[in-house]
Amino acid sequence: MSKIKIALIQMHIEEDKHKNLETANKFIKKVASEGCDLAILPEMFTTPYKTENFPLYAEFEGDKSFNTLSNMAKENSIYLVGGSIPEKDEKNLIYNTSYVFDRNGQKIAKHRKVHLFDIDVEDGQCFKESDTLTAGNKITVFDTEFGKIGLCICFDFRFPELGRLMAQMGAQIIIVPAAFNMTTGPAHWDLMFRSRAVDNQVYTVGCAPSRDVNGCYISYGNSIVVSPWGDIIYKMDEKEGYKIIELDLDYVKKIRKELPLMSARRLDLYELNEK
Numbered sequence: 001m002s003k004i005k006i007a008l009i010q011m012h013i014e015e016d017k018h019k020n021l022e023t024a025n026k027f028i029k030k031v032a033s034e035g036c037d038l039a040i041l042p043e044m045f046t047t048p049y050k051t052e053n054f055p056l057y058a059e060f061e062g063d064k065s066f067n068t069l070s071n072m073a074k075e076n077s078i079y080l081v082g083g084s085i086p087e088k089d090e091k092n093l094i095y096n097t098s099y100v101f102d103r104n105g106q107k108i109a110k111h112r113k114v115h116l117f118d119i120d121v122e123d124g125q126c127f128k129e130s131d132t133l134t135a136g137n138k139i140t141v142f143d144t145e146f147g148k149i150g151l152c153i154c155f156d157f158r159f160p161e162l163g164r165l166m167a168q169m170g171a172q173i174i175i176v177p178a179a180f181n182m183t184t185g186p187a188h189w190d191l192m193f194r195s196r197a198v199d200n201q202v203y204t205v206g207c208a209p210s211r212d213v214n215g216c217y218i219s220y221g222n223s224i225v226v227s228p229w230g231d232i233i234y235k236m237d238e239k240e241g242y243k244i245i246e247l248d249l250d251y252v253k254k255i256r257k258e259l260p261l262m263s264a265r266r267l268d269l270y271e272l273n274e275k
């Protein structure tokens with residue numbers, strides 16, 4: 001199958017975890033009823049994006065948020081990239097984790113953010129995920145009936161090596177639950193999704209929370225889909241909403257045939273390998 005309908009869910013995030021799960025559920029029902037194959041939620045969609053919140057909202061795999069996501073996928077018979085949530089392990093370490101479920105509600109992938117978002121921009125955004133989070137250590141590509149899809153979380157996508165490795169592992173689409181802010185969003189959001197798309201000849205997809213100017217962290221919004229040619233196919237504004245977009249994977253093949261970048265690499269001079 002060469003065409004996949006994906007849905008961006010740019011939802012508003014509140015303090016109340018259960019309300020956030022209900023909002024996600026409402027949107028997922030809607031996009032499934034409109035024929036989407038795969039729905040995507042934003043980064044840290046169960047909690048306002050604040051380091052102090054992560055331990056308070058953290059759950060074990062198999063707890064309420066995990067099960068709710070699994071049920072949403074199963075009841076609506078869609079793939080679900082469950083944004084990300086704070087996940088805790090048996091050592092009480094906390095990760096920024098994205099779970100992916102298939103149409104039967106089975107977990108088919110799990111990505112723990114590998115690059116923690118620690119920045120301090122003069123007169124701009126400061127954030128230190130490492131105050132409460134631990135980094136993951138795996139690169140994530142999962143399989144579907146449409147082909148392979150790469151998955152990483154927000155700051156991860158700033159590292160071009162990761163996008164290239166996912167493409168080398170067969171990804172034709174790279175999905176990024178994210179939450180850029182009002183310092184880095186206007187400067188880097190489009191540029192980053194376009195660069196990774198052109199370099200790796202993949203569709204890139206970013207899904208962010210809607211903007212809340214009174215929130216503790218102001219999300220840029222602008223959830224985005226970019227083609228393997230580098231064109232912005234669709235970009236949302238800052239408001240809450242959803243959009244279904246059809247991606248044609250034959251177009252990935254076409255671009256890769258016309259511009260055979262992968263096979264033109266000088267692997268005798270350089271190479272990039274997963275460790």
Ligand SMILES: NC(=O)CC(=O)C(=O)O
Binds near residue numbers: 179180184
């Ligand atoms: N939220 C993030 O992980 C990253 C981000 O906002 C940025 O890179 O900018």
